[in-house]
Amino acid sequence: MDSLSVPFSRRAQQLSGSAIREILKVTVRPEIISFAGGLPTPAGFPVAEIQQAFDKVFAEQGRVALQYGPTEGYTPLRQWVADELGKDGVAISADEVLIVNGSQQALDMLGKLFIDEGSKVLVESPSYLGALQAFSVYEPEYVAVPTDEHGLLPEMISGPQAAGARFIYALPNFQNPTGLTLSLERRQELVERCAAAGIPVVEDDPYGELRYAGKALPSLLKLGRDVGASVIRLGTFSKVLAPGLRLGYIVADRRVIDKLVQIKQAADLHTSTLTQMAVYETVSTGFLDQHLPTVRDIYQQQCQYMLDAMDEHFPSTAQWTRPEGGMFIWVTLPAHIDATELLQTAIEHHVAFVPGAPFFVEGSVQKNTLRLxxxxxxxxxxxxxxxxxxxxxxxxN
Amino acid sequence: MDSLSVPFSRRAQQLSGSAIREILKVTVRPEIISFAGGLPTPAGFPVAEIQQAFDKVFAEQGRVALQYGPTEGYTPLRQWVADELGKDGVAISADEVLIVNGSQQALDMLGKLFIDEGSKVLVESPSYLGALQAFSVYEPEYVAVPTDEHGLLPEMISGPQAAGARFIYALPNFQNPTGLTLSLERRQELVERCAAAGIPVVEDDPYGELRYAGKALPSLLKLGRDVGASVIRLGTFSKVLAPGLRLGYIVADRRVIDKLVQIKQAADLHTSTLTQMAVYETVSTGFLDQHLPTVRDIYQQQCQYMLDAMDEHFPSTAQWTRPEGGMFIWVTLPAHIDATELLQTAIEHHVAFVPGAPFFVEGSVQKNTLRLxxxxxxxxxxxxxxxxxxxxxxxxN
Incomplete structure (x- = not known):
């Protein structure tokens, strides 16, 4: 059956498959050593603990867990998120928390909430590909914010290029794709300039709990409070528990949450009641305090293996980041090397990575970069x- | 914190809360007898069987179940859906099936796929409120298709009012809100006229398995095949297993599925791997064959209680539907009675229902209707x- 005779919407016609997704299809071949994936290590999944939590929910509240639930999310889980932020000195109430199907849904919903065709959106250059895909559906005009080894350069926020932007999207900790961390000084400057310019900050922090070196820095949410910036913070259970659960959350002021609730209701009613209750059972015991050190150790070790090998084998003309957490190293090659072309050769030699190009918005692409x-x-x-x-x-070379 | 100084998108500004949602807030008060909800009865949830399925998945494939999965969905579950349709005589391959977070997500994704601002969309009058909410985000121009006791009247599809419509949205079995079933003759005429006019049919069938009277009728997908109509079929596990799982599926031709996969990837990457695997474990044993008769019996009995009471207590000036399945009865009152006003009085007397008005699109509202x-x-x-x-x-009266 292929008798469709109506056009797709303009936005759907513009959509294209993820470049990473196409690459990953090749890299499932067993002979390929793939540094392309962004998957967390299953060695860090607490299978037994999550299973116990599901069992407990079925045994004690099975029918509630299987029924429709409120769009906002399971209240005890929302309260748990609020309490966690409270430990970091940010006073939040449960009704400033919305539970979603992983951070990716948060990105889609924020695009729906803020972006009209042609709306300016500021993104780090490079930025998370999944965010660019989510926002692009709503046809924004991207403004690339340059970055250096300390993260994004906030100057531009106060300039004419950024004027009227609907928000700036930033990943302050061990950014995907660069692995870079935004310095304290830059964080401070970012929220101050955003407060002055009236530009909301979308702080995406999937990796913050996976810090294995250096000192934790205050969140943009916390710093934003002190200077009157509007910060919307995204968190997820994908990296601290397991991504297959598809569970994340948005923290924002009530006016934003209320509108996002309407958007989520129209989009999928609510996130799985059962999953929310089971995750609450898992984390409410304080389990993450004992679990996270194990996960951090795994990533630290893995990162060190790769950095050691790069120090030994990479030419001095290549430069790369040394992440303090997370899962990614970003490589900058001499300007004449196109990493997309290099990938073809690499795959012939049974190694895969993601070329940097798709992480940049139009007009700012650096082809000589790649993510490992x-x-x-x-x-x-x-x-x-x-x-x-x-x-x-x-x-x- | 309420320092937001940027506007919401136009589509977000137009969104409003669900009228039903606001009513339901009142009706949770224990003294209220509420006929307003659309919740399935928890008595029909097979808690033990679902728990066993989750346990089996954790025990045998825990790490796979907790990892990211393909956007298209878990292959065995897609194959199961294809096989089920095969039993009804529709040859479908697994790659014509996309797993989603309940039918509501399918509606949102179809809106995203097909609707540009001002695109015509045909909807039954009245139609499912959740679909109207999902589509409205994309700013269509609705065309109301009149209905009588045999369901929608297909004539309009061939007329100038429907020309260029992106799709027609229809619930052929025990429609929400009316409880009406589209007759075989009308089904046939619908797909024939849609084939001729080149208008795709979105067939939403959440209640089809809950038939407790009359004879099952062929799906629009099946009938559409014979006449070359393009039919996109939506199904869900919410009514046959449990809604809290948030699991549904879309069946369509490959070109539509491929584009929907791109849309879903940008929207939330994929549906919970764990939930998909556990539901597959539950249904692949043939469990629904033994489970569904129990569920149907419950609804049949509940429906009969209400019809008997209506026959006894309602005035002869009121008319109502006698559903052959599903969960809803639709009442038409004398033209001078506004059901929204009646609801205020009813709540004072501790009874709630949903007034019919929000189920109609602009210009076709029948205020003298209500859903029980x-x-x-x-x-x-x-x-x-x-x-x-x-x-x-x-x-x-």
Whole structure:
């Protein structure tokens, strides 16, 4: 059956498949050493604890867990999120929290909430590909905010290029794709300039709890409070528990939450009652305090394997980030090397990565960049794959 | 914190809360007998079987179930859906099935896929409120298709009013809100006229498996195949298993599915791997064959309680539907009675229902209508509540 004779909407026609997704299709072949994926390591999934939590919910509240629930989310889980932020010194009430199907849904909903065709949206250059895909559906005009090794450069926020922007989207901790952390000084400057310019900040922090080096820095939400900036914070259980659950949350002021609730109601009524209740059972015992050190240790070790191998095998003309947390290392090659072309050769040599180009918005693409993920690859394969990449890089140098 | 100084998008400004949602807030008061809800009865939730399925998935494939999965959905579950349709004589392959977070997400995604600002969309008059909310985000121009006791009247599809419509949205079985079933003759005429006019049919069938009277009729998907109509079919596990799981599916041709996959990827990456695997474990044993008769019996009994009470207590000036399945009865009052005003009085007398007005699109509102749900109210309360309503109706007659 293919008798469709009506056009797709303009926004649907513009949509294209994820470049990463197409690459990942190749990289499932067993002979490929893939640094392309953004998947957390299953070694960090607390299967037994999550199973126990589901069992408890079924045993004690099975029919409630299987019934429709409020669009806002399961109240005890919303309260737990509020309490966690309270520990960091941010006073939040449960009704400033909305539960969603992972951070990706939050990004889609924020696009729906704020973006009209042609609305300016500020994004770090480079930025998270999934966010660009989510926002692009609503046809914004992106403004690329340059970054250096301390994260985004806030100057532009006060300038004419940013005037009237609907929001700035920022990942302050171990950014995807760069692995960079926004410095305290820059955080402060960011929220101050945003407060002055009246530009809301969307703070996406999926990796914040995966810090394995350096000192934790205050969230943009916390810093924003002190200077009167409007900050919308996104969090997720994907990296601290497991991504297959599809559970995340949005923290924002009531006016924003109330409108997002209307948007979510129209989009999918609410997030799984059962999943919310089971995750609440898992985390409300304080389980993350004992679980997270294990997860951090795994990522720290994996990261170190890769950095050691890169130090040994990569040519001195390549530069790369040294993340304090998260799952990604960002590589900048000499300007004449196109990482998309390099990928073709690399795959012939059974190594994969993600070229940097799709992480940039139009007009700011740096083709000589690539992202490496160390999260799920065994040590020996990391060494082997990085050695291969190093050879290829030296050959094209 | 309420320092937001940017406007919401135009579409977000137009959104308003669900009228039903506001009413339901009042009706949670324990003294209220509520016929307003659209919740399935928890008595029909197979808690033990679903718990066992989750346990099995955790025990055998815990780490897979907790990891990211493909946007299209869990392949065995997609195949199961295809096989089920095969039993009804519709040959479908698994890659014509996309798993979503309940039918509501399917409605949102179809809006995103097909509706540009001002696109014509044909809807039954009245139609499912949740669909109108989902589509309205994308600013269509609705065309109301009149209905009588045999369902929608297909003539209009071939006329100038429908020309260029992006799709027609239809609920052929025990429609929400009317409880009406589209007759075989009308089904045939609908798909024939849609094929001729090149208008896709979105067939939403959440209640089809809850038929407790009359004979099952062929789906629009099946009939559409024979005449070359493009039919997109929506199904859900909310009514046959449990709504709190948030699991549904879309069946369509590959070109539509492929674009919907891109839309879903940007919207929330994918539906919970764990939930999909557990539901597959539940249904793949053939469990629904033994479970559904129990659920149908419950609804049939509940429906009969309400119809009996209405026959006894309602004035002869009121008319109502006699559903062959599902959860709803639709009442048409004398033209001078406004059901929204009646609701105020009814709530004072501790009875609630949903006025019909929000189920109609602009320009076709019939204020003298209301929806009654019998699904979750105990027999004695049904009799008591209907008796009260009957008295109020006689008083305003």
């Amino acid at each position: 993920s160390f999260a799920t690859v065994p040590e020996a394969k990391i060494r082997e794959g990085i050695a291969t990449l190093g050879k290829l890089l030296k050959a094209v | 749900s019998f699904a979750t109210v105990p027999e004695a309360k049904i009799r008591e509540g209907i008796a009260t309503l009957g008295k109020l109706l006689k008083a305003v």
